[in-house]
Amino acid sequence: MDITFKNKKLQKDFNEGARLEKVHGALRAKKIRIRMKELRAARTLMDFWPPESPPARCHELPYGQRAGQLSVDLDHPYRLIFVPDHDPLPEREEGGLDWSKVTAIKLLGVEDTHG
Secondary structure, three states, rough: OOEEOOHHHHHHHHHHHHHHHHHHHHHHHHHHHHHHHHHHHHHHHHHOOOOOOOOOOEEEOOOOOOOOEEEEOOOOOOEEEEEEEEOOEEEOOOOOOOOOOHEEEEEEEEEEEOO
């Protein structure tokens, strides 16, 4: 999977080990590294399709400003937020995102989506 970042600051935070731990703490930084390794190794987002996704629990965020975003678990309640990085978005015939054709994502950040 190809991974880009929404801005240079986020890219720097994720690519400098000590900075990642300073920003997110040791536990969350460890989880972020694990998820990034899993995402990079994936051929498509379909590799995270339920029921294949545990423990990452990848799912689409369907409501409000988060519509079109996806997330994977880090340490509760924090999640790694991203969007497919395709134009146009790959869609299934019956509608909705075609996970099997998502080969690139853009990371938006780490957030508590429940708060």
